Amino acid sequence: MERDTAGRLRAICGELSERFYERADVVRTLCVTLLAGQHSLLLGPPGTAKSELAREITSRVEDASYWEILLSKFTAPTRMFGPVDVGALARGEYRQVFEGRATTAHIAFIDEIFKCSAAALNETLGFLNERIYHPENGGEPIRCPLIGAITASNELPSGEENAAVYDRLLVRIEVGYLADPSNFASLIRSAVRRPEPPTRTTVALAELQRAVAEEVPAVEVPDTMVDAVCTLRAALRRKELVASDRRWRQAVRLLQASAYLDGRTAVSETDLSVLTHVLWDSPAQRPTVEREVLQLVNLDAREALDLADTIGELEAQLDSMAGQPREALSEWVIKNAHQKLALAGKRLEKLREEAAAAGRSTAAIERVTGRQRAVRARVLTEALGVDASMVRAQL
Incomplete structure (x- = not known):
């Protein structure tokens, strides 16, 4: 270790x-x-x-x-x-x-x-x-x-x-x-089984303090990353999403901390994804912020977000059909949901492979993949009546 x-x-x-x-x-x-x-x-x-x-x-x-x-x-x-x-x-x-x-x-x-x-x-x-x-x-x-x-x-x-x-x-x-x-x-x-003693890694206070005070601030922020942050700010302002200068300045240290956690000595496009948790005031603004951020991270992430929209629409349709007979739900799955979810899953896997091969971040793609699997699992359990404990083996 x-x-x-x-x-x-x-x-x-x-x-x-x-x-x-x-x-x-x-x-x-x-x-x-x-x-x-x-x-x-x-x-x-x-x-x-x-x-x-x-x-x-x-x-x-x-x-x-x-x-x-x-x-x-x-x-x-x-x-x-x-x-x-x-x-x-x-x-x-x-x-x-x-x-x-x-x-x-x-x-x-x-x-x-x-x-x-x-x-x-x-x-x-x-x-x-x-x-x-x-x-x-x-x-x-x-x-x-x-x-x-x-x-x-x-x-x-x-x-x-x-x-x-x-x-x-x-x-x-x-x-x-x-x-x-x-x-x-x-x-x-x-909740009903006796848990095994978990592996428990710790970090010493002095080591964490040294990282916060010395090692994280020493991570390089290349000019290309400064330009990317400036581009992001301009893009968000066009969407009428304005963060304070103080918040932007503090966000730079987050980028350095993200790179440090990954074991890198300089900030890269991958680290920009942490800003999706920084630059919004209401949850309704978060998808816009995430889309603008991930367009800077890589094109794979942008396409993954487009697929996330399709997956979200299918989930909304599933929610709207609550209480309908199982036959109606099964028909909807066969004619609509199954193929779209399967295609989304295959495309996400391809995007992940391409991003990994090119050394780009796969975090956003994996997050959307998790959403695709969750919605497909809901379809299997709620629409087709598959036992939830058996779902993972079918995904």
Whole structure:
């Protein structure tokens, strides 16, 4: 096994991708964000393993001080950054206990981030943006050792106050329920069988800190990549999607972190795909951002997205036919869905082979392939009545 920091982090990504179905891109993006010293948001409905995934990633950093909290509109700043020392207060001294709170954390997980109370808002913004905390009794600001925070929410923020917090979260990742029935069947089976002890790779805190502070910033950003980012910005502005200069500047470190995680010394077109999680404000904007980004990555990815549109249309048709007799569903599969899904699968495999042979990224193609397999699995189980536990063998 590789012993370097990037190699360990790649091993962690692999282990978690096997454990958390349909979450490979989520896992990698969270690791890249941490390497960039930035904060991320997991956005999705309850029960999509957001908290479990965040805890599993953060627990892989040895010797790190970890802090976690579930926010509500009543959460006081002292609960987050340091409660009052009752013993000292009895002696007439006002002192806070910072140990074990956000103030001393290297890594944080903040659940329901947009339920931050008005009282804690300014300190939370200072913690995320400047890594500082202003003590309740005044005095010099306290420097916090935070590398990065993973946050989670079931919904987008509302109101200007929450928008300020949202803006501090550079990476936004949508997390949904499992799409592939065979993965769902595997999830159910995992709940009733005794799990084998998982392989558990870790990385030392000092190694991660060195990577964030020294090794990732040393990754080269060629002029061609600067030009690509400028081209992307212009393309998005034509679509009336405008990100702040600060967000673009911070995104460069994400590109460097992506290259570092892959073991490369310079940023390449492959790394641009991480920007699909950076340059949108609402989920409705994400497909547009992804299409513009992947057009810069390679033409294979662009064609894969076109196939994704076809696959999405078939899934929408399947949803609209809910409740219809099995005979009607079978007829639709025979006349429409089966051939289109089969052709899409063959073309995606060809695109993947061509991209791999040319040394181009296959990540987008593989993501669309996963969608194709998930929709085909739904067709087999919902329209044709095939046992979900047998689906994977037929794909």
